[in-house]
Amino acid sequence: MTPAARVQAAIEILDAVIAAAKAGGAPADRVFSEWFRMRRFAGSKDRRAVRDLVYNAIRACGPIPESGRAAMLRLVQGDEALASLFDGGRHAPEPIDPAEPVALGGVAPAWLERALESSGVSGEEALALLDRAPLDVRVNALKAERDGLVLPVEGEPLPARYGLRFPANTPVESWDAYEQGLVEVQDGGSQLTCEAVAALPGETVIDLCAGAGGKTLALAASMAGKGRLVACDVDRARLQRLAPRAERAGAPLIETLLMNPNRELEALADLVGKAEAVLIDAPCSGTGTWRRNPEARWRLSEKELARVTGIQSRLLDIAATLVKPGGRIIFVTCSLLDAEGADQVQAFLRRDSRWQADVLDLPAGQPRGAGVRMTPARDGTDGFFVARLKRV
Template sequence: MTPAARVQAAIDVLDLVIEAARANGAPADRIITDWFRPRRFAGSKDRRAVRELAYRAIRACGDMPASGRAAMLRLAAGDPEVTALFDGTRHAPQPIDPAEPVATSGVAPAWLMKRLAASGIGEIEARALLDRAPLDIRVNTLKAGCLSLPEGGERTVAANGWRYPPETRIEDTDAYLSGAIEIQDTGSQLTCEVLAARPGEIVIDLCAGAGGKTLALAAAMEDQGRLIACDSDRTRLSRLAPRAQRAGVSRIETVLLDPGREAGELASFSGQADAVLVDAPCSGTGTWRRNPEARWRLTERQLARYVETQARLLDIAAGLVRPGGRLVFVTCSLIDEEGAGQAEGFLQRHPGWLVRAPVLPVGAPRGSGLRLSPYRDGTDGFFVARFDLL
């Protein structure tokens, strides 16, 4: 592909990304992968170049663009080399008409910027949410004896964390294929450390998803005790079993939950858990480095639903913890309604709980918890709070 043809390809991909964002469809990375599948003429350099152009354009636009071309024109407005490729040659985009629409620049839609500002996230810190994320891995201590780490990494502040350049093909390494390492952001690893899961305990991961944090908890527990992974998404939860097998984990129990009926389905664990992790569904504002188009998908109504769901899950989790046990609340969000405000609401509804401030090597206090951000801590954005039952 010529450089100009790559720009047109990125425009075509962006049209699909924008369409999916409007319809709450597939994420950009999957769209890009699927777009290239039938186009075997595109080599690895072409795929990499088109992907980079598409993501650069996504990051350059604040509001959702009207089209892929409008998004690429926003990128071209600050890049003369890209502008020159709108030359109208074969497979290239047509020359730029000065009167045609150009997407607006910015970090996020105006209503989201107001929410971030109200949560103490200024312009500079907000812009860091769109930086390209590094590749972080967690050493799986259950298989550390057979570990040979890939070259090019450096230690992170997480107990078992290493960081690599974002383009590292870590999934092709023997360490990954053997289960000796897992891909996991440093901030995500640190939130698991706050739970302080120990061997022999009963630990519940209430919103396990595909099990990234579940596997970290299993390693901390040395695969001893009871670890219950729960989620209402059958597809995501089904991915945990093969991941656990690769990681050498054998003691995970899975519970598929029916939304709205979780309390009844978990009644057998009432008052028994030593620790419960609530990694609640949220807006994902802290993960924009990895999913920059996610800021176009979010609406105020969706945010309100997330806040309601988080409060309900916290109330359910509170009933699962034994006296003397602990509950850790996590969201990958920098909006206070999903962090400090949510924690404060929990304490008001449940006066028998004590705040135990997380002690981590990074992060800044926010309400009853701690907030991590890309700008200050080099991690994804997280809020984490720990509560102990008296």
């Protein structure tokens, strides 16, 4: 592909990404893969170049663009070399008309920028949400120690006890160490939220929103493979992916429990009042993950935010029934909005007097309400809010 053809390809992919975002369709990475699956003439260098153009354009736009071309024109601003490729040649985009629409810049749609600002996230803090993320891994303490583990690439130690950082796109999943379950891909901030659980061998621990089990595996390592660890979710397909991961990690203690939406307590009946710890990695807006999924900010609406905050509130109430006296709830969202963090926890503490906030001593993050917030700008992690609540 010529450089101009790569730009035209990026415009076409952006059109598909924008359409999917408006309709709630496939995420950008899947749209990208599908586009190239139908065009096998493109080589690996073409794919990388087009991918960079697509994601750079997504990051350059705040509100959802009118079109892929408008998004690319936003990226073109100030880049004469890129602008010169709009020459109307074979497989090239048409020449630029000074009067045609150009996508708006910014961090996010206006309402969402205001919500972030009211939550103390603006300026450089907000812009850092659109940086490219590195690749972090967690060394599996059930099988290895971070110090002395030999990997194909030397990693940078993270504040998380078993964390290592590598450049983006490091092929970790092709390593023997990954195949043998010695390492798992997990953001350093996510690892710290698991450390906040302080899970101990012999405890009964519930991961209430386990998904495919990334945090569950970290909890299993903290428990040294001893005790009862129950991974719950309402998504059968995601939960089914945990079993092979647990086998690879050497974590047979993990149980999986499929729940019905809005009827979770029916499946959890035998665990009521028995858990030392319940982790709620709650469904959320995902504002803390934009470095990895920058088009996600085009999918979020005020209605969707209200929906997920309602789920978070209900999950806190469910978790409160599962914990024995003296036990703890660890509430986590990958969001920087107070509505999904400090405000959510404060509302729970007001409505249930049996609970109080516990002090978190993490090697990253800043206090925010009754918990701690980690951000890309300050901590180099994805954005997270985490609070630990103790039943008294």
